[in-house]
Amino acid sequence: MTDLDHLTQSLARNLKRWRNERGFTLDGLAARAGVSRGMIIQIEQARTNPSVGTTVKIADALGVSITTLLDYDQEPRVQVVPxxxxxxxxxxxxxxxxxxxxxxxxxxxxxxxxxxxxxxxxxxxxxxxxxxxxxxxxxxxxxxxxxxxxxxxxxxxxxxxxxxxxxxxxxxxxxxxxxxxxxxxxxxxx
Incomplete structure (x- = not known):
């Protein structure tokens, strides 16, 4: 799996997770983020890599950082990023x-x-x-x-x-x- 494939899969998994955790419907998140419902569906199904602008809008609407959308694991107290x-x-x-x-x-x-x-x-x-x-x-x-x-x-x-x-x-x-x-x-x- 390429880095891009890994990123697409992480984004799909985490978008769905955070949307559900926040209790947002597809339509609700789409309206809140200012992106189409279809785009959110495509992202959650790992069928597209959205632009940075779209990713920022979705992260802002969910109230999470882009890093949270791109990869979510239980973080240690100190996270070193080489x-x-x-x-x-x-x-x-x-x-x-x-x-x-x-x-x-x-x-x-x-x-x-x-x-x-x-x-x-x-x-x-x-x-x-x-x-x-x-x-x-x-x-x-x-x-x-x-x-x-x-x-x-x-x-x-x-x-x-x-x-x-x-x-x-x-x-x-x-x-x-x-x-x-x-x-x-x-x-x-x-």
């Missing part, structure tokens, strides 16, 4: 990519991300639930953070935090790759 076990969520031919490094439920989802954006590339994000915060730290290059239309230019060594319940995006307007670490904290589902 570099080769980070989950590559997307990449481009030019070399931009993002990897989910670690995540936990504390008390809501808490995720640690590593990002790399090549010059001229960007990534936009749909708004997350109210109370979701992102903390970023630029480790190389320069990054333009756009939050609800307002641009913030962040150089190497600069950190920022913001509530991510509105439109936001990350852009590399520079000539070198931009790299950052990001922590996302999502409030628990009530």
């Amino acid at each position: 570099p080769d076990k980070a989950v590559r969520m997307w990449s481009t031919e030019a070399g931009s990519s993002t990897s989910l490094l670690a995540g936990t439920q504390a008390p809501g989802p808490l995720e640690l991300w590593s990002w790399r954006l090549m010059p001229g590339e960007s990534s936009a994000s749909d708004p997350h639930p109210a109370g979701t915060f992102e903390l970023i730290h630029v480790t190389a290059g320069e990054l333009t953070l756009v939050v609800e239309g307002e641009e913030h230019h962040l150089r190497t060594g600069t950190s920022a935090t913001f509530e991510a319940s509105g439109d936001h995006a990350y852009r590399n307007d520079g000539t070198e790759p931009a790299e950052m670490m990001m922590v996302v904290s999502v409030p628990p589902v009530r």
